[in-house]
Amino acid sequence: MQRLEKAMAETLFFNALREAIDEEMARDSTVMVMGEDVGHYGGSYKVTKDLYKKYGDLRLLDTPIAENSFTGMAVGAAMTGLRPIIEGMNMGFLLLAFNQIANNAGMLRYTSGGNFKIPMVIRGPGGVGRQLGAEHSQRLEAYFQAVPGLKIVACSTPYNAKGLLKAAIRDDNPVLFFEHVLLYNLKENLPDGEYVLPLDKAEVVRKGEDVTILTYSRMRHHVMQAVKTLEKEGYDPEVIDLLSLKPLDFETIGASIRKTHRVMVVEECMRTGGIGAEIVASINDRLFDELDAPVLRLSSQDIPTPYNGAMENLTIVQPQQIIEAVRKMVAVKV
Amino acid sequence: MVQERTFPTIQSASAQVTQEEGLRLYRDMILGRFFEDKCAEMYYRGKMFGFVHLYNGQEAVSTGVIQAMRPGQDYVCSTYRDHVHALSAGVPARNVMAELFGKATGCSKGRGGSMHLFSAEHKLLGGFAFIGEGIPVALGAAFQSKYRREALGDASFDQVTAAFFGDGTTNNGQFFECLNMAALWKLPILFVVENNKWAIGMAHERATSQQEIYKKASVFGLPGYEVDGMDVLAVRAIAQEAVARARAGEGPTLIECLTYRFRGHSLADPDELRSKDEKEAWLARDPIKKFAAYMVEQNLADQSELKAIEKEIQAEIDEAVEFALGSPEPDPAELYKYIFAED
Numbered sequence: 001m002q003r004l005e006k007a008m009a010e011t012l013f014f015n016a017l018r019e020a021i022d023e024e025m026a027r028d029s030t031v032m033v034m035g036e037d038v039g040h041y042g043g044s045y046k047v048t049k050d051l052y053k054k055y056g057d058l059r060l061l062d063t064p065i066a067e068n069s070f071t072g073m074a075v076g077a078a079m080t081g082l083r084p085i086i087e088g089m090n091m092g093f094l095l096l097a098f099n100q101i102a103n104n105a106g107m108l109r110y111t112s113g114g115n116f117k118i119p120m121v122i123r124g125p126g127g128v129g130r131q132l133g134a135e136h137s138q139r140l141e142a143y144f145q146a147v148p149g150l151k152i153v154a155c156s157t158p159y160n161a162k163g164l165l166k167a168a169i170r171d172d173n174p175v176l177f178f179e180h181v182l183l184y185n186l187k188e189n190l191p192d193g194e195y196v197l198p199l200d201k202a203e204v205v206r207k208g209e210d211v212t213i214l215t216y217s218r219m220r221h222h223v224m225q226a227v228k229t230l231e232k233e234g235y236d237p238e239v240i241d242l243l244s245l246k247p248l249d250f251e252t253i254g255a256s257i258r259k260t261h262r263v264m265v266v267e268e269c270m271r272t273g274g275i276g277a278e279i280v281a282s283i284n285d286r287l288f289d290e291l292d293a294p295v296l297r298l299s300s301q302d303i304p305t306p307y308n309g310a311m312e313n314l315t316i317v318q319p320q321q322i323i324e325a326v327r328k329m330v331a332v333k334v
Numbered sequence: 335m336v337q338e339r340t341f342p343t344i345q346s347a348s349a350q351v352t353q354e355e356g357l358r359l360y361r362d363m364i365l366g367r368f369f370e371d372k373c374a375e376m377y378y379r380g381k382m383f384g385f386v387h388l389y390n391g392q393e394a395v396s397t398g399v400i401q402a403m404r405p406g407q408d409y410v411c412s413t414y415r416d417h418v419h420a421l422s423a424g425v426p427a428r429n430v431m432a433e434l435f436g437k438a439t440g441c442s443k444g445r446g447g448s449m450h451l452f453s454a455e456h457k458l459l460g461g462f463a464f465i466g467e468g469i470p471v472a473l474g475a476a477f478q479s480k481y482r483r484e485a486l487g488d489a490s491f492d493q494v495t496a497a498f499f500g501d502g503t504t505n506n507g508q509f510f511e512c513l514n515m516a517a518l519w520k521l522p523i524l525f526v527v528e529n530n531k532w533a534i535g536m537a538h539e540r541a542t543s544q545q546e547i548y549k550k551a552s553v554f555g556l557p558g559y560e561v562d563g564m565d566v567l568a569v570r571a572i573a574q575e576a577v578a579r580a581r582a583g584e585g586p587t588l589i590e591c592l593t594y595r596f597r598g599h600s601l602a603d604p605d606e607l608r609s610k611d612e613k614e615a616w617l618a619r620d621p622i623k624k625f626a627a628y629m630v631e632q633n634l635a636d637q638s639e640l641k642a643i644e645k646e647i648q649a650e651i652d653e654a655v656e657f658a659l660g661s662p663e664p665d666p667a668e669l670y671k672y673i674f675a676e677d
Binding site: 056068 | 411441442443444445446450452454462463464467469470471472473474475476477478479480481484485486507508511512514518671672674675676677
């Protein structure tokens with residue numbers, strides 16, 4: 001046990017991501033990073049700090065501020081055999097690259113009849129931060145979920161961030177990889193040895209019997225904060241961190257719902273057309289007979305995220321709302 | 335009719351061609367022309383659907399540029415008007431025709447259609463249907479060549495990429511963004527503008543403040559040339575220079591080819607805005623007739639040799655139609671195939 005602990009190192013979230021990129025670049029010389037300030041500056045959240053010193057300016061390519069064009073360039077590089085990782089300085093900026101992500105990264109393999117594959121990762125900070133204003137507080141995972149051909153991943157801990165990013169880099173498909181702007185300084189003991197996590201598996205964070213809570217990204221931590229209180233009150237919720245937003249891991253989700261028969265989605269994206277909306281529809285399609293109550297959604301308000309701190313807090317889901325929702329849902333007698 | 339630009343002329347000494355090369359160029363242009371004529375016929379006979387954009391009149395550009403490259407090794411990136419670029423790059427006419435018929439034997443397995451022709455084997459990066467979106471993709475292929483040469487030290491990757499697009503695209507940001515990056519990193523790429531004067535119904539002079547597109551290269555620090563796009567030898571001469579520069583690691587070139595489409599924007603376009611006078615003036619400059627006359631004049635071919643090529647190509651096109659007609663539809667059970675790399 002002593003030896004095992006020695007083999008673990010406490011790692012910050014952004015460094016876990018950096019380790020993943022470093023390891024994959026060392027392993028495969030076709031892996032490279034491109035984006036705004038990924039080289040000399042080290043990335044807006046220091047995920048690629050000093051990697052250019054090790055791998056040079058071509059493998060850590062600082063691009064001009066031209067999202068649609070450098071994203072298209074990554075598509076072309078991927079079609080011809082490289083494995084580019086794009087950093088969206090803020091994932092919201094990817095709205096400017098929507099065409100390249102949807103038409104070319106997402107659909108080109110299909111429209112080309114399998115002529116080309118597009119192994120690329122688009123990663124960076126998403127979500128609502130602290131008073132960053134509406135444009136820097138986007139949840140584009142919801143906007144992109146309808147695009148065929150994309151995989152969408154949302155990491156939430158240093159451990160899963162590293163293992164999932166390594167898997168995303170090795171995957172032969174375009175992967176949108178959402179980090180969260182408020183999670184970069186989380187710490188966790190990571191295994192010393194190499195590990196890779198499957199891209200399409202959800203994580204059961206807490207086993208329970210009363211209700212299934214499906215969540216992802218930063219909301220996992222809000223849920224777990226709520227669970228502390230709920231446990232004291234005698235509730236026993238099952239918490240699932242989706243990790244993969246597309247495809248959804250319905251094996252894990254289904255197993256949980258067959259046990260609890262009650263489902264709640266806690267998400268940071270907006271309610272309309274959100275990830276939760278898709279989950280609710282899919283649960284109705286596949287598992288309706290298992291449900292003892294309508295599926296509940298706790299989502300962000302359908303508004304541009306306001307700057308004012310108090311209003312911002314009202315816009316996204318808070319732990320207290322989760323607590324109240326669980327109490328109410330579990331109280332429903334069948 | 336707007337005053338036409340004066341056509342740049344090219345020194346004949348630099349535009350000479352051997353008999354063998356001349357016949358190859360002629361054959362390639364005839365292939366493009368006959369293929370497109372057959373498409374029009376098949377479209378009106380209800381054999382192909384959707385938006386079909388024909389290339390008639392612009393053949394000297396595709397042939398002049400792509401035949402100055404190494405077809406099959408160098409990358410070609412096209413637009414929605416992509417049939418003839420695909421043919422010049424070496425994609426067999428039968429696989430292009432089958433794609434237009436939506437058949438399983440099409441170069442995109444019937445999933446792409448007229449505007450989405452692809453062939454990894456022939457280094458055709460695609461037909462890109464939205465304006466400007468192919469340019470960054472082409473840039474990525476060019477970046478890949480540089481990356482393998484310089485970051486991975488593999489000198490064998492000396493491919494050049496050609497990105498084709500029209501005058502309308504040069505008012506789109508991706509054009510400027512990519513000129514900047516290509517020049518910045520000295521990428522081995524040719525930006526080939528097919529200035530046919532019309533973006534569907536928008537006349538170039540109504541959309542563009544600086545109409546001489548080749549001049550836009552200078553502000554990004556790359557060479558820009560204008561060339562008579564109805565003269566295959568002129569296009570080829572400029573392209574050869576640009577390809578040599580790119581291969582030598584000296585960076586990108588912008589080539590503005592002054593050309594004209596002999597048909598409407600697509601087969602669905604009533605083509606009501608272009609004047610009769612303008613069309614006639616350009617039809618009189620038909621690049622194929624012009625080059626045929628040159629070949630005969632220079633004793634590189636006689637009429638019967640040219641006729642023989644035309645006959646051969648016609649047979650190839652007829653065979654392509656037979657092949658397409660006889661090919662199977664894609665298997666409905668494979669509707670989901672090719673969404674992901676594992677499929």
